[in-house]
Amino acid sequence: MNRRNFLTSSASLVGASLLNRLLINQSGLAAAQTVEKLPLRQVKIMYICDVEVLNSSDLINRKNFSYTILRNKMVTPMAGPGASILQYFASFAAEVASDYVKDSVVDWLKTLTSGDKKTAEDANTMMKNGGFNDYSQDNVYLSNGVYFYGIGHKDDLNVCAPFYPPTNNTPKKLDEPLMIEGPVALGFSFGSKDWQSKEVPRADGLVPKSGNYVPGQLEKSLEEAMYGATKAGGIGVNYQVTNASQKHGEITIASVKDNNDGTYDTLLAKTYGINWT
Numbered sequence: 001m002n003r004r005n006f007l008t009s010s011a012s013l014v015g016a017s018l019l020n021r022l023l024i025n026q027s028g029l030a031a032a033q034t035v036e037k038l039p040l041r042q043v044k045i046m047y048i049c050d051v052e053v054l055n056s057s058d059l060i061n062r063k064n065f066s067y068t069i070l071r072n073k074m075v076t077p078m079a080g081p082g083a084s085i086l087q088y089f090a091s092f093a094a095e096v097a098s099d100y101v102k103d104s105v106v107d108w109l110k111t112l113t114s115g116d117k118k119t120a121e122d123a124n125t126m127m128k129n130g131g132f133n134d135y136s137q138d139n140v141y142l143s144n145g146v147y148f149y150g151i152g153h154k155d156d157l158n159v160c161a162p163f164y165p166p167t168n169n170t171p172k173k174l175d176e177p178l179m180i181e182g183p184v185a186l187g188f189s190f191g192s193k194d195w196q197s198k199e200v201p202r203a204d205g206l207v208p209k210s211g212n213y214v215p216g217q218l219e220k221s222l223e224e225a226m227y228g229a230t231k232a233g234g235i236g237v238n239y240q241v242t243n244a245s246q247k248h249g250e251i252t253i254a255s256v257k258d259n260n261d262g263t264y265d266t267l268l269a270k271t272y273g274i275n276w277t
Contacts, residue, residue, distance in 0.1 A: 059234030
């Protein structure tokens with residue numbers, strides 16, 4: 001086994017039915033395509049693998065987590081339909097958001113106090129300077145007190161999503177955002193479609209309140225895993241390019257519940273093999 005501090009190799013492929021459940025339905029794609037600029041580059045899920053989290057406490061303590069991808073039963077799955085990252089992220093928002101706040105970031109900014117508006121404008125400027133200027137699907141959502149939205153990149157492939165956690169201060173109510181990019185945003189989206197826990201809501205296990213900023217794009221492996229705190233416990237996402245010439249990569253997402261007694265329950269642990277165009 002070839003093991004790294006945040007990636008180890010080996011996982012068993014789950015069946016085509018799970019693959020089909022995870023993918024965005026066609027009507028949802030059609031609705032999304034009517035509001036975004038076209039053409040956007042596509043991402044396809046090629047296979048899904050189970051993952052064993054080796055130390056759940058690392059996700060809670062925001063350390064680089066380790067896991068094993070179990071490949072001993074891998075078979076060739078049926079490839080499903082593709083979608084842009086913006087479309088996948090819109091699907092994630094629909095799964096976890098408790099409230100649809102505004103149709104656009106511009107409209108949302110008008111509702112903020114001066115301090116919160118500056119926080120959001122600074123984040124938007126940073127994204128713009130990084131090439132994230134596609135506001136075609138910039139709906140603003142709220143989940144567990146966290147505001148978030150997705151902005152597309154000028155390469156028509158990648159995305160950046162700021163997550164603004166609440167503060168206890170007034171009049172400033174928004175903390176500095178955690179920026180989620182590219183493959184990490186895809187990991188959130190895939191995880192929301194493949195949520196395994198019946199006791200813990202998706203939002204409690206997937207929406208980050210804080211974490212480390214990891215710049216990311218599909219063309220490059222992450223230098224370190226993204227990890228963060230959720231309402232339920234902790235979350236981690238890693239991405240590795242497996243074949244650059246064929247545009248293949250693997251996204252792993254793990255979410256755990258902190259039982260507050262030194263034990264942890266795995267809520268989600270999957271690796272998704274993808275291909276992008």
